[in-house]
Amino acid sequence: MTMNFYQKTLLKGFIVSNLLALFMVGLFKYTKLQDNGTLVFSIFVIVPLIMGIVSSWFWIKVDLKSKPIIGYSILNGLLAILLSYVFLREGVICLLIVSPLIFAFIITGAFLGRTMFRKNNQRLNVSVFSLLFVVFVTDSLSEHNYVNLVADEIVINATPEQIWKHVVAFDKIEKKDNYWLFQIGMPSPSQTTVTGHYKGAGRKCIFSNGYIFDEKIVTYDVNKDLTFDIIGQPLDPEIMGHIDILRGQFLLKDNGNGTTTLIGNSWYRLHVFPIWYYDIWAKSITRNVHLRVMEHIKVLSEKG
């Protein structure tokens, strides 16, 4: 079966844009421009934008209308995501999180490209590509460091003394996950064990898939403050190189009326940018980890 001009042109758009993206991401990763495998915003913004522009450079020859441009751009994004899964060994949930960003910028690039190439102004085309290239290089060479704290609190109908032992360690959480990312396979916190009840003791936070976060207790202020540093986190492709959980903390505040406010704090460092996008996800996931654990502590404490 031979391909007609339309099919060949479409195919060239898919192949060249994805090869270019692979080349750019590969170059970035293997030249190790960033420490700790940080993925800069250009990877998720400039690369898909260029993919959209490059594909439209081919597709303009067959005068694609808006509907096929959007449809083929989504297909192009899916292809890029599949290649990331194969070559970059990214996790499925990770790729699910990144996909809205990829689709939005590929489609933006495709329509930007269509308008650019219709004008047939070489100076404009060269200027746009040069600008995107400069942004990519500058961003790749810039230092990226982002640490944030997520804090949550709940009120428990029990005294700090009744709550404390469940804060330090607790048995398996049997309650069904109600956060959608946990329901589709992201590991959720399941159990916590300790090697001792003192500062310096080891603590393990075990997740639903068996992954373990190794922790060390750095503050052990009975009935008030349990703070622990994360000293080892699992080599899970969903989090590896994307987020480091640095420290966790439970604070107990006696409300003086038989109830206690339990505050959960987590500090984390993100290695994926742009922050305005990924921090929304990081906060949401961390918050739901907190709430699952804190609600379990509440149930155990209120049982007496």
Place this chain on the structure above:
Amino acid sequence: MKKDSSFSFVVRHLSFLKHIPLFPQVFDSLLKIRIFVTKPYLLDWFDEIEAEVLSWDEADISLHRYGGLQFNYKGKEIGHLHSNGLLDVLYHKDTKLRLLKEGRIEPHHVFEKSGWISFYIFTNGDKDYAKELLKMAYDRRVAGNLLICSY
């Protein structure tokens, strides 16, 4: 006129984001994805409107700085179409008042007191009216241009 509440929310409360390079264009792409899923026929109508405008002398299109497709005559804007079907067109205030009396258009969704008008495309009839609105604005620009040239 039924309004797009999520679009109105972004325009009214998050308008500062329009100053971030590419944000308006990316937001417009999200509107395109939504239309692609929910009302794909609108995209065909947008193409039809675009083809109609491009068939007029010295008319061209570009990306609107606040997202959407911009229609120009000799490089000057006559109107723009957001990807949720909201058409904004610029008239002289007298023309705007006359069109408002006809009852199909509304004052511009942001600049209510200006010569700009807004019109949502929902039906096939709306699409034809959108072309008429753009043609009126185009003809006014052509006439204005001729007047200037004759001096």
